[in-house]
C-alpha cells in the first residue's frame with residue numbers, strides 16, 4: 580500500500596460547499612467563513628480495544644461511529660456539521676480495501692449531512708488502530724447551546740432513549756445474553772455500533788432563547804454533572820421518567836445503571852425555560868423526534884445532581900465512563 584495512493588483514493592470527487600477554497604491536497608484546508616455565524620470545531624478519537632473491538636466491528640462500523648460521535652458534539656452545540664478531517668494510525672496488517680471501507684462508513688453519514696472531507700493525516704503503527712476525526716460546523720452568532728446556560732426552574736430533557744448502547748456493548752462483550760438472536764438484541768447492538776447524532780433536535784434548541792445542551796458520551800449522570808457544574812445550579816431528575824426501550828429491563832437487572840452511567844447513546848440532554856419547552860416539545864413532536872422531560876433545575880445545593888426514585892431522593896454520583904479510572 581502506498582500512502583499517497585491511499586490519500587488520492589479517499590479524496591472526494593465532489594464538494595458540497597462552495598465555501599471550500601482548498602480541500603485535500605495542500606498543507607491545510609482553506610474555506611471562507613460567513614459573517615454572522617460562529618465556527619464550531621471538535622475532535623474525538625477512537626482506539627481499538629478501548630472504543631471498539633475488531634472481533635465485532637467492521638471497518639465501515641468504525642468509520643461510521645468515529646464521524647457520528649463528532650457530529651454529535653456539533654449537535655450538542657446546536658450547530659450544523661459541515662467539514663471533517665480524519666487522522667489515522669493504521670496497523671501494518673490492515674489492507675487498503677479495509678481502510679477504504681472505513682471511509683465508506685464515514686461517507687454514509689457525511690452524505691446524509693452534506694459534509695465534505697477536507698483533510699487529515701495517515702501514519703502506520705505497529706499495534707492498535709487509532710482513528711481521530713475533527714469536525715467543523717457552524718451556528719448562528721450567539722445561538723450556541725452552551726453547558727453554562729442552565730438556570731433554576733428550567734425543564735431538564737433528554738432525547739430518544741438511554742441505556743441501549745451499553746446494553747448493546749454488554750451483548751457484544753457477551754456479558755449479557757438473550758435466548759436466540761432475536762430482533763431486540765440486534766437492535767441494541769446496532770444502537771451501540773451506529774449511534775444517530777441528534778442534529779435536528781440540536782438545531783431546534785438553537786432556535787430557543789437559551790438552551791444548555793450536552794451529548795451523552797460518558798453517561799447521563801456525567802453529562803448532567805457537567806451542565807450543573809458549568810451553570811452553578813443543581814439538577815434534579817426523576818428515575819421513573821427516564822426513557823428506556825421497553826425491552827431493556829428484560830435484558831439485565833443492571834438496566835438502570837446502563838441508563839444512568841452507561842454512555843455512548845449520543846442522545847442530547849439539556850435544560851430549557853418552561854415557556855420554550857412547550858414550543859420545543861411541539862416542534863419535536865411534529866417532526867417525530869423523540870424528546871422527554873426528565874426533571875428540573877434547582878438553585879445550587881451541595882448535590883450537583885439529584886435522583887428521585889419511588890423510595891428516596893439521593894445524590895447522583897458523577898459516575899460514568901472515565902478513561903483513567
Ligand SMILES: Nc1ncnc2c1ncn2[C@@H]1O[C@H](COP(=O)(O)OP(=O)(O)OP(=O)(O)O)[C@@H](O)[C@H]1O
Pocket residue numbers: 622623648652796797
Ligand atoms: N487533550 C486535550 N487537550 C486540550 N483540550 C482538550 C483535551 N481533551 C479534551 N479537551 C477539551 O476539553 C473539553 C471537554 O472534552 P471532552 O472530550 O470531555 O468532551 P466531549 O468530546 O463532549 O466528550 P467525549 O470525548 O466523552 O465524547 C473540550 O473543550 C475539549 O476540547
Ligand SMILES: Cc1ncc(C[n+]2csc(CCOP(=O)(O)O)c2C)c(N)n1
Pocket residue numbers: 623624628629630631632748796797841842843900
Ligand atoms: C471494547 C469497549 N469497551 C468499553 C467501551 C465503553 N466505552 C468506551 S469509551 C466510552 C465513553 C465515550 O468515550 P470518549 O470519552 O473517549 O469519547 C465508553 C462508554 C467500548 N465502547 N468498547
Ligand SMILES: [Mg+2]
Pocket residue numbers: 622623
Ligand atoms: Mg472529547
Ligand SMILES: [Mg+2]
Pocket residue numbers: 651652655793794795796
Ligand atoms: Mg460531547
Ligand SMILES: [Mg+2]
Pocket residue numbers: 796797900
Ligand atoms: Mg469522554
